[in-house]
Amino acid sequence: MGQKRLFGLKNHSFFTFSTRFYPLITAFSIKKESHFNTTVTYVQLRCQFIKRTFRETRSPMSFKKISVNIIAALFICFVLIQFIRPTISHPSGTGDIQAPVQVKAILQRACYDCHSNQTDLRWYDQIQPVYWQVAAHVKAGRKGLNFSDWKSMAKPDQQAKLWEAVNQIAEGAMPIKSYAMVHPSAKVSAADLQVLKAYLLTMVNNKPADTSKTNALEKQYLQQQNPHPATPLPTALNGITYIPDYKNWQPISTTDRFDNGTMRVIFGNDVAVKAIKDGHINPWPNGTIFAKVAWDKLSDKDGNTKTGAFKQVEYMIKDDQKYASTKGWGFARFKTPKMVPYGKTVMFATECINCHRPMKDNDFVFTEPLKF
Ligand code: HEC
Numbered sequence: 326m327g328q329k330r331l332f333g334l335k336n337h338s339f340f341t342f343s344t345r346f347y348p349l350i351t352a353f354s355i356k357k358e359s360h361f362n363t364t365v366t367y368v369q370l371r372c373q374f375i376k377r378t379f380r381e382t383r384s385p386m387s388f389k390k391i392s393v394n395i396i397a398a399l400f401i402c403f404v405l406i407q408f409i410r411p412t413i414s415h416p417s418g419t420g421d422i423q424a425p426v427q428v429k430a431i432l433q434r435a436c437y438d439c440h441s442n443q444t445d446l447r448w449y450d451q452i453q454p455v456y457w458q459v460a461a462h463v464k465a466g467r468k469g470l471n472f473s474d475w476k477s478m479a480k481p482d483q484q485a486k487l488w489e490a491v492n493q494i495a496e497g498a499m500p501i502k503s504y505a506m507v508h509p510s511a512k513v514s515a516a517d518l519q520v521l522k523a524y525l526l527t528m529v530n531n532k533p534a535d536t537s538k539t540n541a542l543e544k545q546y547l548q549q550q551n552p553h554p555a556t557p558l559p560t561a562l563n564g565i566t567y568i569p570d571y572k573n574w575q576p577i578s579t580t581d582r583f584d585n586g587t588m589r590v591i592f593g594n595d596v597a598v599k600a601i602k603d604g605h606i607n608p609w610p611n612g613t614i615f616a617k618v619a620w621d622k623l624s625d626k627d628g629n630t631k632t633g634a635f636k637q638v639e640y641m642i643k644d645d646q647k648y649a650s651t652k653g654w655g656f657a658r659f660k661t662p663k664m665v666p667y668g669k670t671v672m673f674a675t676e677c678i679n680c681h682r683p684m685k686d687n688d689f690v691f692t693e694p695l696k697f
């Protein structure tokens with residue numbers, strides 16, 4: 326045919342050149358990326374226009390034709406990706422949370438899709454590429470908090486998780502915004518939040534003058550009279566060493582946790598104090614250190630409260646480079662007057678950053694410095 330053309334050009338005064346662009350899918354890959362414990366899977370398609378020059382007389386391909394080609398190619402991809410599906414399993418779990426009907430109803434409609442084994446997806450959740458996102462959320466959500474495995478958690482852990490849940494809702498971080506937008510029934514109203522808070526309070530024993538707390542204070546006092554011989558300073562698994570100097574820092578805020586009967590003071594080092602003075606606290610400068618100290622809250626029958634035994638001190642150390650994997654903050658927690666480093670593996674800091682995540686627009690810091 327080429328031959329014929331070449332030699333059959335008598336009718337034409339000269340060759341006609343036409344250039345066409347063909348959309349061609351030249352690369353197709355599935356990529357996974359991890360942000361904290363969420364894995365996002367997405368498909369990358371590279372579409373290139375292949376330029377071809379024809380030596381002939383036909384008219385160049387019209388814009389309309391090119392558009393049709395692109396749409397057809399996208400449609401084929403859309404159909405193909407429907408078949409690449411991560412599985413969402415529904416194991417039975419160790420035992421569902423037992424809570425009043427009202428409480429459970431809120432959790433079920435707002436949280437269970439991602440935080441239980443009873444994931445119930447709507448049809449529009451099942452279409453790719455949305456489904457990838459949903460499956461990643463379910464996986465990461467179940468890992469952090471699974472109401473279907475509630476029974477295997479110790480009581481204090483259940484209480485801590487519930488407090489974290491209430492906190493995440495109050496900060497507007499849960500349920501995930503993109504999900505709540507397409508699942509209007511998942512929205513948690515202010516009244517719902519009150520129901521959850523009230524339930525959480527029933528789990529707490531905030532009795533005045535708790536004798537065990539008074540005893541703990543007494544014991545601690547006696548220990549301080551007979552201190553242990555000096556030992557090297559304890560170090561957390563991520564290499565952060567206990568910093569005794571926090572006692573000389575400036576208090577920058579104080580909080581009271583309603584659910585677990587503790588009182589806290591947050592201290593800041595010189596860098597933190599200077600940053601507050603200069604108004605440079607979002608982001609906080611490198612070198613900032615916070616120490617949050619918690620004591621038992623002791624209340625007497627007249628309703629007066631004071632600090633009881635020392636519970637723990639927690640640090641957040643700002644260093645963009647060193648702690649890049651936990652958003653620029655190094656976390657450490659030391660418990661009891663013996664300063665036992667918290668955490669079974671170096672991954673303990675993931676738990677810290679996850680709970681601080683609702684404050685991501687505030688450099689992951691909850692504390693609003695006190696105004697004097
Ligand atoms: C669309 C899925 C989805 C829904 C719905 C959802 N979450 Fe989450 N949740 C996640 C994911 C994913 C994470 C992991 C952290 C992240 O990526 O933000 C998470 C993390 C959490 C955590 C931190 C767990 C940890 O790692 O310690 C808590 C607490 C939490 N969610 C509570 C809730 C509550 C309470 C609700 C209902 C009001 C809810 N979530 C609804 C997906 C969801």
Ligand code: HEC
Pocket residue numbers: 485488489492580581582589591615616617639640641656657658667673674676677678680681689690691692693
């Ligand atoms: C259950 C949620 C949760 C977890 C888990 C958590 N934090 Fe926090 N953290 C908070 C809240 C809420 C505050 C605000 C002060 C308060 O309420 O006492 C805070 C405040 C702090 C502060 C004072 C600076 C600030 O952000 O206000 C430090 C330091 C701190 N946390 C360290 C840690 C460390 C270290 C860990 C992990 C070992 C950790 N946190 C885990 C919720 C959490």
